[in-house]
Amino acid sequence: xxxxxxxxxSSTTVSAPYVLLAVSFALVLKVSKIWNFSQPAxxxxxxxxxxxxxxxxxxxxxxxxxxxxxxxxxxxxxxxSIGFRSLRARRAPSMTYFIFTLxxxxxxxxxxxxxxxxxxxxxxxxxLYETFNVGRLTISVWDLRAVGVAALALLLFAMFIRSSPWxxxxxxxxxxxxxxxxxxxxxxxxxxxxxxxxxILVGLAxxxxxxxxxxxxxxxxxxxxxxxxxxxxxxxxxVWGAALAAIGxxxxxxxxxxIFPSLWQGFIVYVFMFVVIIAVPSGVPGLVSRLSKTVRxxxxxxxxxxx
Amino acid sequence: MRERSRSRFAAxxxxxxxxxxxxxxxxxxxxxxxxxNAGSDKQEKFGLKGDPIKIGVAEPITGPSAGFGVDQxxxxxxxxxQINKEGGINGRPIELKIIDTKADPQLGIAAVKRFTDxxxxxxxxxxxSNVVSAVAPIADRSKTLALSVGxxxxxxxxxxxxxxTTFPLADVDLTALAQYTHGTLKKVxxxxxxINNDTGKYGAEVYRDAFEEAGGTxxxxxxxxxxxxxxxxxxxxxxxxxxxIVHIQGLIDDLPQVIAQLRQAGVNAxxxxxxxxxxxxxxxxxxxxxxxLIVTNLAPTVESSPAVADYVRRWEDDKGxxxxxxxxxxxxxxxxxxxxxxxxxxxxxxxxxxGTNLAKALVDIGQMNLPLTGDITFNADHTVSKPVxxxxxxxxxxxxxxxxx
Numbered sequence: 215x216x217x218x219x220x221x222x223x224s225s226t227t228v229s230a231p232y233v234l235l236a237v238s239f240a241l242v243l244k245v246s247k248i249w250n251f252s253q254p255a256x257x258x259x260x261x262x263x264x265x266x267x268x269x270x271x272x273x274x275x276x277x278x279x280x281x282x283x284x285x286x287x288x289x290x291x292x293x294x295s296i297g298f299r300s301l302r303a304r305r306a307p308s309m310t311y312f313i314f315t316l317x318x319x320x321x322x323x324x325x326x327x328x329x330x331x332x333x334x335x336x337x338x339x340x341x342l343y344e345t346f347n348v349g350r351l352t353i354s355v356w357d358l359r360a361v362g363v364a365a366l367a368l369l370l371f372a373m374f375i376r377s378s379p380w381x382x383x384x385x386x387x388x389x390x391x392x393x394x395x396x397x398x399x400x401x402x403x404x405x406x407x408x409x410x411x412x413x414i415l416v417g418l419a420x421x422x423x424x425x426x427x428x429x430x431x432x433x434x435x436x437x438x439x440x441x442x443x444x445x446x447x448x449x450x451x452x453v454w455g456a457a458l459a460a461i462g463x464x465x466x467x468x469x470x471x472x473i474f475p476s477l478w479q480g481f482i483v484y485v486f487m488f489v490v491i492i493a494v495p496s497g498v499p500g501l502v503s504r505l506s507k508t509v510r511x512x513x514x515x516x517x518x519x520x521x
Numbered sequence: 522m523r524e525r526s527r528s529r530f531a532a533x534x535x536x537x538x539x540x541x542x543x544x545x546x547x548x549x550x551x552x553x554x555x556x557x558n559a560g561s562d563k564q565e566k567f568g569l570k571g572d573p574i575k576i577g578v579a580e581p582i583t584g585p586s587a588g589f590g591v592d593q594x595x596x597x598x599x600x601x602x603q604i605n606k607e608g609g610i611n612g613r614p615i616e617l618k619i620i621d622t623k624a625d626p627q628l629g630i631a632a633v634k635r636f637t638d639x640x641x642x643x644x645x646x647x648x649x650s651n652v653v654s655a656v657a658p659i660a661d662r663s664k665t666l667a668l669s670v671g672x673x674x675x676x677x678x679x680x681x682x683x684x685x686t687t688f689p690l691a692d693v694d695l696t697a698l699a700q701y702t703h704g705t706l707k708k709v710x711x712x713x714x715x716i717n718n719d720t721g722k723y724g725a726e727v728y729r730d731a732f733e734e735a736g737g738t739x740x741x742x743x744x745x746x747x748x749x750x751x752x753x754x755x756x757x758x759x760x761x762x763x764x765x766i767v768h769i770q771g772l773i774d775d776l777p778q779v780i781a782q783l784r785q786a787g788v789n790a791x792x793x794x795x796x797x798x799x800x801x802x803x804x805x806x807x808x809x810x811x812x813x814l815i816v817t818n819l820a821p822t823v824e825s826s827p828a829v830a831d832y833v834r835r836w837e838d839d840k841g842x843x844x845x846x847x848x849x850x851x852x853x854x855x856x857x858x859x860x861x862x863x864x865x866x867x868x869x870x871x872x873x874x875x876g877t878n879l880a881k882a883l884v885d886i887g888q889m890n891l892p893l894t895g896d897i898t899f900n901a902d903h904t905v906s907k908p909v910x911x912x913x914x915x916x917x918x919x920x921x922x923x924x925x926x
Binding site for chain 2: 217223339345347354428430437467468471476
């Protein structure tokens with residue numbers, strides 16, 4: 215029981231940066247309709263800009279993190295304004311976007327490798343954090359930081375989408391960009407805004423990840439499959455579904471050790487993702503929606519018959 | 522007008538990004554400025570006119586393992602230059618043919634095929650278990666002497682007729698460590714955590730078997746995936762068994778995370794690991810949590826060997842730092858001397874410089890005294906015998922606590 219609680223807590227807190235990454239990926243997919251595989255490049259740029267801030271400039275993390283976020287925003291804005299915009303103008307097929315974003319990731323990865331080296335690096339001086347116990351549960355300062363940063367970022371994001379005019383414009387463009395343009399919405403600006411928000415989320419995720427694990431230039435590529443899986447399982451176009459799926463994947467990974475030998479952990483996680491994607495290609499929310507529709511229809515059926 | 526301002530904005534953004542990346546590079550160690558670093562240590566012939574003796578070096582100069590690979594290559598270049606400076610081998614200079622493998626088996630195969638088919642090197646040096654395993658069949662087919670350095674999977678000794686190691690395999694140091702922790706430190710129950718790859722799996726099995734053979738009990742044997750960052754499940758199982766010692770068989774990038782999470786979870790047992798943990802970076806990342814950690818070391822230390830002290834001083838003078846994985850670089854340095862010794866032996870015997878003759882010479886010579894790592898014995902079963910040094914972190918520094926012969 216204690217083990218289960220600890221694993222549930224650790225898996226949930228560790229999933230915080232992955233939630234931000236999944237939301238970032240899902241957001242670009244929802245609004246811009248692009249599978250943005252250049253996200254690992256933005257991750258690398260954000261992290262190494264923070265390293266630049268702390269190591270080269272000697273800044274405290276609180277100042278270096280904004281540098282990383284700004285770098286990720288700039289990169290994403292570049293990808294949108296130079297890459298995606300010209301691909302849209304040429305009516306390029308979706309495969310071209312896919313290849314373009316992958317090339318960007320590889321290119322940036324090589325540049326970082328050449329400039330910064332391949333050794334794993336961490337933000338700050340240590341990855342050891344103070345801990346305290348709540349009952350039998352051990353909680354670290356990093357855990358609280360991760361949950362706090364992710365929760366606050368997602369709360370602000372939700373408020374922005376629901377309450378601001380630009381949030382409404384993003385929703386409009388995600389539904390139908392042509393119709394949105396007819397209503398006077400500057401679609402290209404919405405795309406830029408979307409990539410900027412994605413950059414903020416990526417920057418925050420890299421701050422959390424970099425203060426816990428050693429990051430290498432290839433780190434982003436190593437976890438992009440998990441990010442994409444979360445987006446699919448969460449239901450394509452469902453940003454919050456992606457966030458929940460990212461937590462779900464981490465929980466499956468954590469709890470699998472209690473049931474199966476730990477040697478199988480990686481295998482179990484990929485089997486889980488494989489089965490869910492094959493069984494529910496429209497994502498878990500899609501399945502829930504279909505099931506509830508079926509239930510409603512079957513309940514309504516007898517009423518109609520009586521009528 | 523709007524398009525022009527957009528273009529200007531894009532240009533500024535590009536400039537800022539490039540500047541950020543370039544400046545980020547300024548703040549890094551030169552360890553993986555890979556090609557540049559290796560290239561800055563030029564091979565020199567010191568006026569030797571004889572036909573060069575070509576030796577292949579297949580190592581990761583780029584990629585995730587370049588932090589170690591570049592420094593290991595630098596060590597081989599320094600050794601070759603030193604040999605050439607002292608007159609080479611019968612007046613013939615050593616010429617290293619260095620090819621990047623990224624620690625990728627496929628690239629390793631391509632590199633070794635180039636050594637054997639194009640460069641016609643009678644011997645080559647290679648590191649990393651996965652690469653050495655992949656290229657061993659080529660060494661056999663082409664009858665080329667393959668010297669494995671740094672790879673420590675026990676299977677290395679059984680890879681082929683032409684593959685020899687100059688590095689003690691995992692069973693040497695891990696057996697010594699397991700016997701010491703049970704016999705001297707009186708640890709009875711051990712938990713083992715290992716990364717799920719060749720290095721982790723084989724090393725963990727060797728430690729488990731040696732600890733149990735010494736009379737102890739392994740109460741948990743937990744794997745973690747190379748891409749993992751959360752070990753809560755494994756640690757929960759380890760903690761439940763309340764072991765006296767936790768042995769971790771991981772890599773330098775994941776070892777600090779595993780140790781940090783163990784300590785944060787309240788596991789206060791003794792922690793040990795193998796030679797990958799003998800790295801000052803580990804102490805930097807862990808701070809106080811590194812105190813008491815026991816690691817194995819397979820080479821003499823700065824304190825015990827003036828030659829090693831000179832070698833480390835040279836690193837600090839030339840690069841401003843210690844090499845990544847100091848003992849590994851020492852073995853790479855000495856590997857060139859192993860080649861020198863066997864080539865000398867073959868030439869003195871008036872034989873052709875073939876891989877077959879070089880392999881035979883290695884076993885015939887048997888014992889060597891190498892500049893940095895000292896005495897070594899090459900066994901006919903393709904293993905080597907060496908003393909093992911156990912180090913412990915005390916006051917943020919590694920201190921030798923035992924030498925096991």
